[in-house]
Amino acid sequence: MDSSFADRCRRMNVTASGFVGAFIHRMSSVSTGRHSHVDLSLTQVPEIGDVMISMENIWYLKAEGMTAMEQSFVDGVSVTHLSADGDWPIEARSMATWFDGIPDLAMVRIEGPTPVDVVCSIVSIAVEGP
Numbered sequence: 001m002d003s004s005f006a007d008r009c010r011r012m013n014v015t016a017s018g019f020v021g022a023f024i025h026r027m028s029s030v031s032t033g034r035h036s037h038v039d040l041s042l043t044q045v046p047e048i049g050d051v052m053i054s055m056e057n058i059w060y061l062k063a064e065g066m067t068a069m070e071q072s073f074v075d076g077v078s079v080t081h082l083s084a085d086g087d088w089p090i091e092a093r094s095m096a097t098w099f100d101g102i103p104d105l106a107m108v109r110i111e112g113p114t115p116v117d118v119v120c121s122i123v124s125i126a127v128e129g130p
C-alpha cells in the first residue's frame with residue numbers, strides 16, 4: 001500500500017467535502033493509447049470559487065445525464081483510496097476488478113442529478129484563478 005497516496009486521498013476527501021452546493025461547469029475526457037485523462041470543472045464552490053478535479057490513468061468512468069451536466073448542482077464529492085491489497089468498499093468492486101499487482105487507486109464520486117464515478121491512479125484538485 002502506498003501510504004502517501006492514501007494520505008493524499010484522505011486530504012483530498014476532506015477538501016472535496018466542502019464542494020457541496022457547487023455546480024458542474026464542464027467535464028472532458030481524453031483517451032489516447034495508454035493515456036487517459038478526465039478533467040471535471042466545478043464552479044461556484046462555496047468559499048472557494050472554481051475548482052478543477054483532474055484524474056489520470058482511468059480504470060473506470062461513468063457519467064449519467066451528460067446532456068444536463070452543465071450547471072448541474074453537486075450534492076457531494078468524495079475521494080476514496082482503493083488500496084492495492086483489495087480491501088475496497090463494495091461500490092468500488094463493481095467499478096474495477098482487483099488483481100494481484102494492481103496499483104493503489106482512487107475512487108472519485110460526484111453525487112447529484114448528474115452523478116459521475118471515476119476510478120483512477122492519479123488525482124489532483126486545484127483551485128482555479130479568479
